[in-house]
Amino acid sequence: MTQGEPPPPSHRSRPTMREVAALAGVAIKTVSRVVNGVPTVDPVIVARVREAADQLGYRPNLTASSLRRGDGRTATIGMLVEDAANPFSAALTRTVENVARERGVLVLIGSLDEDPARERELARALVDRRVDGLVIVPAGRDHSYLISEQRSGTCVVFVDREAGLLDADAVVSDNRRGAITATDHLLKNGHRRIAYLGDSASIPTAAQRFDGYRHALELAHIPFDDEIVRHTGASEEAAIAATEQILSLPDPPTALFTSQNLVTIGAVRALRALGLQNTVAHMGFDDFPLADILTPGISVIAQDIEQMGRTAAEMLFSRLDGDQSPTRTVTVPTRLIERGSGEITAGEPRHD
Template sequence: MKNVADLAGVGVKTVSRVINRERHVSEATIARVLQAAEQLQYQPDVHAGNLRRADRRTGTIGLLVGNVANPFSAAVHRAVEDAALERHIAVFASSLDDDADRERASIEAFLRRRVDGLILTTVHHSQAYLGGELEQGTPLVFVDRRPNGIVADTVLTNNAESAASAVGHLAEHGHTRIAYLGDNEEIFTAKERKRGYLEALRRRGITPDERLITDGLTDDAKTAVAVSDMLALDDPPTAIFSAQNLITIAVIVALRRVGLEHQIALVGFDDIPMADLLSPAVTVVAQDPSAMGRIAARRIFERLDGNTGPARDFVVPSRLIQRGSGEIRA
């Protein structure tokens, strides 16, 4: 706080008032203090009175997942918590909801509480703002999406290869009109899965049809419209590759609404609840989010235990689960 005060040209008490959002501080002074705090990467320590231990550890880690309502994120969350419990470490968790501002706010909240390490799923175009934390020795492990702007441990699936295997499976069943439905193309996983889709088509001499490719499907309504528009084409798709599990659920609803669930083949990326109980049961490329969570937790604990080796990628293989929807022939 003294460093911030010196840089801003104010007293330490003024810095305290600004950080704690107390009244009677001018807007100009607030701006100077906040600019100095950002320049020095200062974070107020809410546990300062309790940090008497020599290693300054708090026995906590921060976990940022995509969306706790998504079964994938929930499985990662549970695996990390189970691993942390064995070491008597508490987990602070937050949802990203694919919001870049929320990413920064959640991570800053973790850092204010002086967590010992961070396990992160991110969406911001760059994570360079965490470079200072890496330099200070804060362990960072990224899950599902590779960071930009820094090099850090990452646990992920080979998204492009897995997507290509799904599209190849549909092609092997005679399909050449294969639609792609994906979420925000700025997200690392979405980019990779679309890349795998396109590579699989080209590998088989199939020219991609832009009318069968839709990105940015962030809710059920958008997915329903996309499916409806594709089905209305003179040469509609005979198969659909859905690149995200919540989109897959919306596709199933849309196909059932028009009675085409047994005519149009479907392979989804990520498993969904009760996929084997539907008719037809849903074929998926299944990731292993529990394994991804366990590996991320193991890596963060290795770092906390003194491992200073170079950053690594940990690739967890997916598997194609054939249940029926992906085996409908063209």
């Protein structure tokens, strides 16, 4: 390094507010007011300070600023989802992020992989980083570990599933009613042997959808047959294997109800590989990309993910703004989307 040359970026200290003030020719307090958006600062001074900050590459220390604020807020929230790569989780996260962005709040995201221990670990890690609140799609059923955090002022809202052993707001889909609608739709198209493939039965949403499936069969006076039921977990590969196995039975089903989007995708792949996509009717729970451009299109029970995410974010920010009303659970309706696969009638192949 030659004389007068600045040190490499990795060894340089970050520019300080004092350096910005010196370059702009103003007091440190003036720089602070500009950084914090105080509206009474002369616009000419604001422009000069910002120009100096840009020239130096100065960025305010938001963590330090939050410590100086009277409310202790950090303008961050944490969001924990099943899997950030899953279409449902991705859409939910994006909606919460959009609401947070409107308020100048950053969202820190983690994936739980249906692991309660990982949920506790990541939730505590986010709380340790002083997030103002948490939006959680829970993996576990015991959330009492968050009681002390609630008492310390951390607001928590649950999405997709309600909290266990914790008094907290929640936003959920009407899973049972959606599953009843899906099964009824297949029944109305003449099917009497309807297979069920879903996520692990230990997951509350999966249990609610399975209950809806069984209830619809019971109302139609159709005996429940465990032989055509599979709780595969959220895995395309497992769903492919389960679909192939069920359809190879001596008395195979004429219709499938797949109650999770990755399970639905696996079933679609299996049906197409077997050449049965126009013969076996298929209803899925949760929409997914490209479902409408397949032949036939995949009929689904769609969750209103945008409404769920926006409602959860607004509930969280309402709590952060001081809402002390009793906690509540908001149930968001689902809707049936007919695209072709769910409208294949029993014994009549469909060709679109």
